[in-house]
Amino acid sequence: MPIIGKIYCDYYGYYFCSNLSLLLLEGLSLQKIIKMCHTFDREALLYQIGQELDGQLTNGVTSLNDYIHNEIFIPNELSILIRQGQSIGHLGKQVQSLGNHLFKRMVIKCEQKMVLVQPLIYLIIASVILGLYLKILMPIYQTVQVMK
Numbered sequence: 674m675p676i677i678g679k680i681y682c683d684y685y686g687y688y689f690c691s692n693l694s695l696l697l698l699e700g701l702s703l704q705k706i707i708k709m710c711h712t713f714d715r716e717a718l719l720y721q722i723g724q725e726l727d728g729q730l731t732n733g734v735t736s737l738n739d740y741i742h743n744e745i746f747i748p749n750e751l752s753i754l755i756r757q758g759q760s761i762g763h764l765g766k767q768v769q770s771l772g773n774h775l776f777k778r779m780v781i782k783c784e785q786k787m788v789l790v791q792p793l794i795y796l797i798i799a800s801v802i803l804g805l806y807l808k809i810l811m812p813i814y815q816t817v818q819v820m821k
Contacts (some may be wrong), residue, residue: 676785676786678684678785679782680779680782680784680786681746681784682746683775683776683778683779684779685718685746686734686746686747686748686772686775687772687775687779688718689718689719689722689746689747689772690768690769690771690772691750691772691776691777693706693765693768693772694765694766694769694771694772695769695771696762696765697762697764697765697768698707698762698765698766698787699773700761700762700770701761703737703759706723707723707726707727707730708723709722710723710727711723711724711727717799722807724743725740726740737752737753737755738752738756741755748775750771751768753820754767754768754771761774771784776801794803
């Protein structure tokens with residue numbers, strides 16, 4: 674999606690990081706997080722990530738860092754935080770701050786897009802008003818010219 678693709682990725686990155694930080698702050702390990710993801714609805718993003726990650730890690734197809742780099746919406750900074758090897762609680766705080774950073778970045782990008790979209794919307798509204806004005810008044814002008 675060329676116009677909102679980056680915003681979309683930042684939103685889902687924020688969503689993933691905020692949920693992951695909550696689970697890490699509760700002290701859950703990666704295996705427990707994956708098991709918890711299996712309890713969600715099949716349509717949920719976290720369920721899909723849990724299924725895919727569980728299958729790939731169980732079969733030894735990929736490492737966690739490779740999985741993070743292959744997913745578009747998961748920020749690469751997350752793999753840097755994981756590789757630092759800190760405690761789960763401290764990692765949870767850092768992932769939470771990464772999620773907050775992604776949210777702020779998403780809001781800034783939305784505001785930048787709105788600056789571009791707002792004049793276009795005003796132009797559309799003005800053209801609709803002008804079209805309605807002409808549609809209503811053109812018959813009146815034509816009847817006035819006939820009377821002359």
